[in-house]
Amino acid sequence: MPNFAANLSLLYPELPFLERFVAAARDGFLGVEYLFPYSWPAQELRDRLVDNGLTQVLFNLPPGDWDAGERGIACLPGRTAEFEDGLGQALEYARVLGCRQINCLAGLRPESLTESEARDTLVENLRRAARKLAPEGITLMVEAINTRVDMPGFVLDTAETALAVIDATGEPNIRLQYDIYHMQIMSGDLVRSIERHLDRIGHIQFADNPGRHEPGTGEINFGSIFSALDRMGYSGWVSAEYHPSVATPETLSWLKSATAS
Numbered sequence: 001m002p003n004f005a006a007n008l009s010l011l012y013p014e015l016p017f018l019e020r021f022v023a024a025a026r027d028g029f030l031g032v033e034y035l036f037p038y039s040w041p042a043q044e045l046r047d048r049l050v051d052n053g054l055t056q057v058l059f060n061l062p063p064g065d066w067d068a069g070e071r072g073i074a075c076l077p078g079r080t081a082e083f084e085d086g087l088g089q090a091l092e093y094a095r096v097l098g099c100r101q102i103n104c105l106a107g108l109r110p111e112s113l114t115e116s117e118a119r120d121t122l123v124e125n126l127r128r129a130a131r132k133l134a135p136e137g138i139t140l141m142v143e144a145i146n147t148r149v150d151m152p153g154f155v156l157d158t159a160e161t162a163l164a165v166i167d168a169t170g171e172p173n174i175r176l177q178y179d180i181y182h183m184q185i186m187s188g189d190l191v192r193s194i195e196r197h198l199d200r201i202g203h204i205q206f207a208d209n210p211g212r213h214e215p216g217t218g219e220i221n222f223g224s225i226f227s228a229l230d231r232m233g234y235s236g237w238v239s240a241e242y243h244p245s246v247a248t249p250e251t252l253s254w255l256k257s258a259t260a261s
């Protein structure tokens with residue numbers, strides 16, 4: 001069975017954020033991730049992890065002005081100083097939380113920026129970030145996000161475009177964050193695609209499609225994918241990053257089935 005984590009930004013929306021840790025542990029999750037830790041003191045988050053025996057699996061670098069629609073600043077040439085500051089802040093949180101993986105959101109490309117300007121800036125920022133994180137034993141993740149439904153304009157939209165950027169950095173501690181939901185929308189053929197990129201994948205997330213809800217609400221055969229991950233020997237985390245269609249504990253039959261098998 002894969003090591004399952006709960007994304008606390010999306011799961012348990014029925015609870016205040018800090019109460020989601022105990023709920024996730026009670027429901028059988030071993031790890032948690034969330035989009036951003038920065039609104040809470042790191043020590044407070046650490047206490048929740050320790051009290052509930054949970055591993056902090058991942059969080060994102062600061063994304064710019066999220067409420068204004070920004071989805072990362074790593075591809076934006078005028079924002080490199082801000083990127084650097086955000087990296088420093090993320091590193092401080094990662095140290096306190098014992099977190100070994102940080103995701104870098106590549107960002108949306110404004111029309112004023114050419115594709116190659118955005119790509120060059122992204123590669124340079126990723127390279128700098130990876131070099132800063134390497135001595136701390138932290139792996140930098142890069143995620144491809146679907147541009148058809150959720151994030152039109154996001155600069156990395158397939159596993160292949162993300163891997164090409166990772167390759168261009170030449171840094172060994174950058175890996176692909178493979179989100180099954182986004183990849184189903186952009187390319188499908190999930191098991192073969194995961195198998196093809198297995199040695200480059202550092203982290204997996206999932207939701208069913210369409211709707212981005214729990215497994216069983218859409219078209220993806222999760223039983224088959226989770227078995228395939230075991231068969232391939234995938235040893236990383238697999239994180240539930242979906243919008244529960246009902247109260248979260250009622251959406252976890254996939255976890256019970258995976259635990260039973």
Ligand SMILES: O=C(O)C(=O)[C@@H](O)CO
Pocket residue numbers: 035060103105143145179182205241
């Ligand atoms: O949207 C996703 O998928 C994520 O993993 C987030 O971290 C970025 O929005």
Ligand SMILES: [Mg+2]
Pocket residue numbers: 143179205241
């Ligand atoms: Mg994701």
